[in-house]
Amino acid sequence: MRYVREDNGPWYRQPWPWLLMIPPVTAVFVGMILLRAATYEPDGLVVADYYREGRAINEVLERERFAAQLGLGGELVREGERFVLRMEGTPLPPAPLTLRLLHPTRANKDAEIRLTHDAHNGAWVGNLATLPTARWHVHLEPEDRSWRLRGRLEPDASRVTVSAGG
The missing domain is CATH 2.60.40 (Immunoglobulin-like)
Incomplete structure (x- = not known):
């Protein structure tokens, strides 16, 4: 006898979609942190004239x-x-x-x-x-x-x- 498991539940109850979303979501948060760090203070090493x-x-x-x-x-x-x-x-x-x-x-x-x-x-x-x-x-x-x-x-x-x- 062979056992076949059927998943008829909604997608958000599955682990795979969540695991696949971790890298893009992490990239968005890291990008926001880097953007904040880059625009926090002006660069004091650059001379205008x-x-x-x-x-x-x-x-x-x-x-x-x-x-x-x-x-x-x-x-x-x-x-x-x-x-x-x-x-x-x-x-x-x-x-x-x-x-x-x-x-x-x-x-x-x-x-x-x-x-x-x-x-x-x-x-x-x-x-x-x-x-x-x-x-x-x-x-x-x-x-x-x-x-x-x-x-x-x-x-x-x-x-x-x-x-x-x-």
């Missing part, structure tokens, strides 16, 4: 050469919310300095701090409430932008050396 930025590189290099001629350098120390800068080389007037902390990929996370001269310890001091953990590019320059020093603040580091070569 690349020609003007390329021409400005010579000005930046000249400012760094001038800082090297002056023998400028220093050490930036992060103490919680406080940044303390001790300069070396040619003595500078006690004018304020601008410290820029640039995120490598997200321009909207960049921070700018105004460092003022503290006559008691001969250093420049500034405060920044929050700084997310990241590898930061450090740019230091006076208000007249005549020279520039660079450095890199590593995650979880409290000190960075700023110099003309970066």
Whole structure:
């Protein structure tokens, strides 16, 4: 005697249609997630006016050469919310300095701090409430932008050396 099973039930009670639908449904959900990730934040690495930025590189290099001629350098120390800068080389007037902390990929996370001269310890001091953990590019320059020093603040580091070569 031979047993033949007849399935006369509706299609949605069968396992095969559901198993065949898993890959297309998964592809739709993954596509929606990728679309959301691609449009969440603008790409910070793309420069709108690349020609003007390329021409400005010579000005930046000249400012760094001038800082090297002056023998400028220093050490930036992060103490919680406080940044303390001790300069070396040619003595500078006690004018304020601008410290820029640039995120490598997200321009909207960049921070700018105004460092003022503290006559008691001969250093420049500034405060920044929050700084997310990241590898930061450090740019230091006076208000007249005549020279520039660079450095890199590593995650979880409290000190960075700023110099003309970066």
